[in-house]
Amino acid sequence: MPGNNRARFGRSRDRQTVWTAVSVSDGGGHRPGACATGAAEWASRFPDEIHAAVCLASAARLSAQGIAFNCVGRRAIVTDPNFHNGDYYDLPSGPNLGLSLARMVAHITYLSENSIEKKFGRRLQHSGQLNYELMHETEFQVESYLHYQGSRFVERFDANSYLYFTRAMDYFDLADAYGSIEKALGRTNARFLITSYTTDWLFPTSQGVELMNSLVAARRHVSFVELTSPYGHDSFLLEVDPLAELLTPFLEQTLLASRSKSQN
Amino acid sequence: MSPKTEERADRRYCIPDPLAKLTDETIVSQISPGSRVLDLGCGNGRLLNLLRESHGASIQGIELDRGAVVQAIAQGVPVICGDLDRGLQGFPDGSFDFAVLSQTLQQVRHPRMILREMLRVARRSLVVVPNFGHWRVRLDLLLNGRAPVTGALPYEWYDTPNLHFMSMRDFRELVNVVSGRVVKELPLIGGRALEHAWAANLRADSALYVLEHA
Numbered sequence: 001m002p003g004n005n006r007a008r009f010g011r012s013r014d015r016q017t018v019w020t021a022v023s024v025s026d027g028g029g030h031r032p033g034a035c036a037t038g039a040a041e042w043a044s045r046f047p048d049e050i051h052a053a054v055c056l057a058s059a060a061r062l063s064a065q066g067i068a069f070n071c072v073g074r075r076a077i078v079t080d081p082n083f084h085n086g087d088y089y090d091l092p093s094g095p096n097l098g099l100s101l102a103r104m105v106a107h108i109t110y111l112s113e114n115s116i117e118k119k120f121g122r123r124l125q126h127s128g129q130l131n132y133e134l135m136h137e138t139e140f141q142v143e144s145y146l147h148y149q150g151s152r153f154v155e156r157f158d159a160n161s162y163l164y165f166t167r168a169m170d171y172f173d174l175a176d177a178y179g180s181i182e183k184a185l186g187r188t189n190a191r192f193l194i195t196s197y198t199t200d201w202l203f204p205t206s207q208g209v210e211l212m213n214s215l216v217a218a219r220r221h222v223s224f225v226e227l228t229s230p231y232g233h234d235s236f237l238l239e240v241d242p243l244a245e246l247l248t249p250f251l252e253q254t255l256l257a258s259r260s261k262s263q264n
Numbered sequence: 265m266s267p268k269t270e271e272r273a274d275r276r277y278c279i280p281d282p283l284a285k286l287t288d289e290t291i292v293s294q295i296s297p298g299s300r301v302l303d304l305g306c307g308n309g310r311l312l313n314l315l316r317e318s319h320g321a322s323i324q325g326i327e328l329d330r331g332a333v334v335q336a337i338a339q340g341v342p343v344i345c346g347d348l349d350r351g352l353q354g355f356p357d358g359s360f361d362f363a364v365l366s367q368t369l370q371q372v373r374h375p376r377m378i379l380r381e382m383l384r385v386a387r388r389s390l391v392v393v394p395n396f397g398h399w400r401v402r403l404d405l406l407l408n409g410r411a412p413v414t415g416a417l418p419y420e421w422y423d424t425p426n427l428h429f430m431s432m433r434d435f436r437e438l439v440n441v442v443s444g445r446v447v448k449e450l451p452l453i454g455g456r457a458l459e460h461a462w463a464a465n466l467r468a469d470s471a472l473y474v475l476e477h478a
Contacts, residue, residue: 191342212344213354219300219322223337225330225345245334253340 040174040211043188052254053190054247056236057200059207060174060181060214066202069109070166073102077159086160099159100150107149112199112232116142181210186218191257193250194224195243197235223250283455287366288314290450290457290472291390295319299361302386304348304378305368307332309341316341324360326352349373352381360386367470369393369435371425379442382475388447389475395451397431397465432465439475448474 040060043053062070077083080098088094108116120142124130131139138144178184192215196208205226215222227242229235236243288311295301297319303312306325315321325343327333336343349372363386369375370393382389401412411421412429419425430438432451439446450457451468461467 193337209354216324216344216354217356217359219359221342222324223333223342223344225333246337249334249338253338257340 038172040185040188040192041172043190043192044174044178044184047187047189050188050190051258052251053188053192054250055192055194055208055211056243057195057197057203057208057233058211059203060184060211061172062169063202063204063207066109067170069105069202070170072105074163074166076101076105077163080159083159086163088159095159096154099157099162100147100154102162103153103157104146104150107146109202110233112201112230114199114230115232115234118230120145181214182218185211185214185220188218188220191221191250191254192223193246194222195236195246196224196226197229197231197233197239198226199230200233200235202233284310286452286455286457287392287470287472290452291364291366291392292318294388294390294448294472294474295321295362297321300324300359301362301364302326302355302360303364303366304382305365305371306336306341306343309336309339309343311364311366312336312341313339348378351377352385355385357384358387361388362386363389364391365389366392367394370428370430373427375428376438376442379438379444379475383442383444383477387476389444389473391435391473391475392452392470393430393432393435393473394470395432395465395468396429397433398469399466402466432468432471435471435473439473443478444475445478446473447476448472450474 039053039055039058043050077095077098080095082088082091082093083095083098084091111119120140123141125138125141125144133139138147174184175181178187192211194208194212194215196203196205198205208224208226212222212224223246225246227235227239229239229242231238291311292314295315298321299315299319300322301312301315301324303309303323303325306312306327307329309325309327312321312323312325316323323341325336325341326346326348327336327343328345328347330345333343333345348368363382365378365382369378369391372378379389379391382391396412404410404412413419413421413424413426432449436446436449449464450459450472451461451464452458452470452472453461453464453468457472458464464471
């Protein structure tokens with residue numbers, strides 16, 4: 001976002017921000033399906049346009065734990081000496097340390113105790129033995145990995161955007177606009193497919209179940225499966241085959257149903 | 265039938281499962297058009313699909329087996345992959361017109377809890393149970409001293425999804441325990457659902473119950 005700063009960024013209505021944030025590029029008027037935390041929001045906003053809503057590792061709102069992690073990330077950015085109250089675009093460097101720290105924390109929340117243990121364990125990065133060197137920050141492989149993730153993130157993401165995106169996620173609550181989750185979902189005409197993952201602690205199964213129960217209460221069409229996976233929140237990106245097994249027939253049937261509806 | 269049938273060299277009596285068609289038809293006949301129906305242990309969604317097509321029902325299934333869940337989704341049937349023994353806590357009271365539990369009660373760990381939950385979430389509950397009070401089961405136990413098995417589940421006692429054995433009398437007692445009321449009892453005898461049958465507890469292979477909260 002060239003030339004933007006916090007002042008010029010504009011105070012968009014937060015709900016609108018959320019909606020924009022989750023809008024996967026779709027220039028046309030037709031939206032056969034959506035796939036993001038905001039899928040349920042879309043389906044309530046555009047009941048006639050959206051026929052299929054797929055909510056993977058998702059929720060009707062971010063949990064207190066999720067807000068807590070976002071809070072740490074934002075704190076890291078705004079306390080970076082290079083942040084300059086958001087007006088860093090014409091300066092030699094932005095709040096890169098803060099942004100990479102934010103990413104390091106967030107990245108941990110996408111993994112699971114199980115997956116991080118399997119991937120790194122206590123293995124060392126450089127040598128076969130501990131250095132007992134306090135300032136050596138990448139002794140363990142897991143440290144090296146997080147540092148790498150942090151520094152790569154800075155290359156492709158803007159710190160102000162990070163603040164706005166995470167804030168928008170904090171504020172997002174499906175219940176807000178329509179009084180309750182059930183009322184919001186009662187407006188939808190879409191078929192819903194919801195998945196959660198056994199080791200996801202950022203968007204745990206209980207939150208997928210909450211969405212599912214509200215859809216059942218609102219007499220909507222909903223299928224729900226908790227998939228077993230070791231990869232934490234990232235499971236929804238990595239467990240492709242078990243997802244395809246559900247998603248393919250789901251989309252086929254939705255397409256059939258909406259075609260026969262439009263013919264009648 | 266599976267090879268297991270042949271392995272049963274002792275020719276034990278095997279309670280025939282009512283034909284899926286008969287069970288389905290009997291259940292469907294008890295459901296009014298346009299109803300909201302929950303099928304517990306819906307399998308591949310066959311019954312729900314039928315209810316949607318023929319009755320314009322608003323349908324929801326629950327099924328434990330992932331393979332069956334995929335098949336249900338492939339029929340366009342909305343299904344929740346879940347364990348009935350965890351209950352239906354998230355569903356509001358009276359959110360369904362009908363709850364169906366067909367040939368499943370004997371397989372759950374907590375039949376009492378499931379029945380209570382069905383009576384809570386649905387106005388009416390339809391339950392199909394095998395009748396282990398059938399005279400041939402009794403005779404088999406008397407003469408051969410062997411535990412009963414059912415047609416679709418000809419498993420040995422140590423390897424069977426059938427956790428509980430009940431007769432029609434036993435089931436009626438359970439309905440009382442969970443503060444339910446039997447609105448209708450349809451014993452399935454010789455491939456037919458009979459409204460009035462003599463000695464049903466001796467003759468029925470299984471029975472359909474229509475229940476309400478007392």
